[in-house]
Amino acid sequence: MSLITIVGGIELGLIFSILSLGLYIAFRILDLPDLTVDGSFVTGLAISGVLAQQNHPYLGILMAVIGGSLAGIVTGLLHTKLKIQAILAGILTMTALYSINLIIMDEKPTVMFFGQKTIFSFFTGMFFVNGIDISKGLLLIIINILIVALMIYFLNTKIGLSLRATGDNEVMVRSSSINTDMMKIIGFGLTNALVALSAAIYVQYNQQGSYTVGNGMLVLSLASIIIGEALIGNKTILRNLIAIVLGSIVYRLALTYSFQMGLPSSYLKLFSALIVVFAIFLPQLKSIYQNYRKRVNHVRGQ
């Protein structure tokens, strides 16, 4: 792999890590599967892309985050107030977002703004390594550090602690006089705010984006979370968040490498799904194997 593709892979990893950090809140902290993601990713992309096209890249990021969190809040309301299962609530919002996203993109399947101002414009061409511009990467690292720091702080605030407890023991949280519905809505909102932020940066990074890019985003991101946790662990929250960021980078680099070795990029989603299935299956496999060993030893012992 050439240095330039490695830098590119790391940069993409640092963009999608934000998405995974968002998923962490729903999947790990609240223990709620949130399928809004595939839709809210495109919402973030659409809002950010369209506003960047009109020369408002920063406003684009801000509005994308707001748009994403609104999508999450809708899922949260469907789940808590209408008592719809979390998975179905997410699918409903995601489906509705298909239309909304198209409307935001003015019924066009792609948005393009090559040569226009983005959040990266200011940072381009500032730092070089071996003649390769790493300024974008540095900006992305700063953004990641900021998000991780903010999340750590947030999860230790009163609301943050209530959020963590809600995923842990809902009965106890309600008997501490905390509205768990509200906590879940906040959780869904934050998750999708980060998802949209990731998409908003992604589209400005590429200076173009397509309406279909959201498909399978959730599984892609879960795969990178699993890889990160396997490599680094999840003992403390800080460690878990760092694992997620690094997992995202490793996953992107692995993909870039596989594609360079000739793997057709159409396999991307198949591989992501297989990784997730494998990660879920692995612990079961272990116990199946242990049971098998026990039985074998038992028979031999007789």
Add this chain to the structure above:
Amino acid sequence: MLEVNKVNVIFNPGTIHEKHALKDIDFVLNDGDFVTIIGSNGAGKSTLFNALSGSVEVSSGMIKNDGQIITYLKDYKRARFIGRLFQDPFQGTAPNLSIIQNLGLAYSRGKKQSLALAISRKDRQYFYDILKRLGLGLEQRMDTPVRLLSGGQRQALTLLMATIVTPSLLLLDEHTAALDPKTSIQIMELTEKIVKENNITTMMITHDIEDAFKYGNKTFVMNNGKIVFVLEGESRKSMKIEDVMKLYSTYNIALSDVNVLKQ
């Protein structure tokens, strides 16, 4: 003061699974009253607590606490002034949060949610002090996740959490039943101490008839959704186990509790 007025709870009304679990429950408790509740399995004791704490909606009747009608107040809102302990020590704490974080959550009961840090340095010192008073050595393990504690330690912690902001009503549902005899006594003594110190109105469900008369100043005997007997004052003090058995047989109460006693 807690006033319960003709409260009925009917589960699955109008279906073949209809269950009239509470029938015209009527009583008044004064501040500082400590009521013990006995009665066989399925008598409706836990349902009464669920109705009081709002986790089950009453079908009719009225519940009034300190002058405020709370019949239809949401459970988490009632939790501001009603503390609750369950039989299962796992129900009262968040396992993956540390001791101090659990206390922090309980301590913020009734206060506004905010983006301030959940546990200030001052809180930490305060939690250390009250844990130390518990006498279980938990103050040395404040940052340990609660899942690593024993059932008794958890129940002690839950008791502390339920009373750290003094509730106006404390509901104890067989909260020592899952503990070994020694720990059970320890938790009961702790309960009595905390309740007395803070003059908390308390209701305690128990299957241990001795405890039912040893603690508190009143005893309700429940059967089949009703409070069939209220014991207090002299008549309560002179109650013997044989009397309870007689009482039970008068009301055809299943003898489960009495059997427990004989062992």
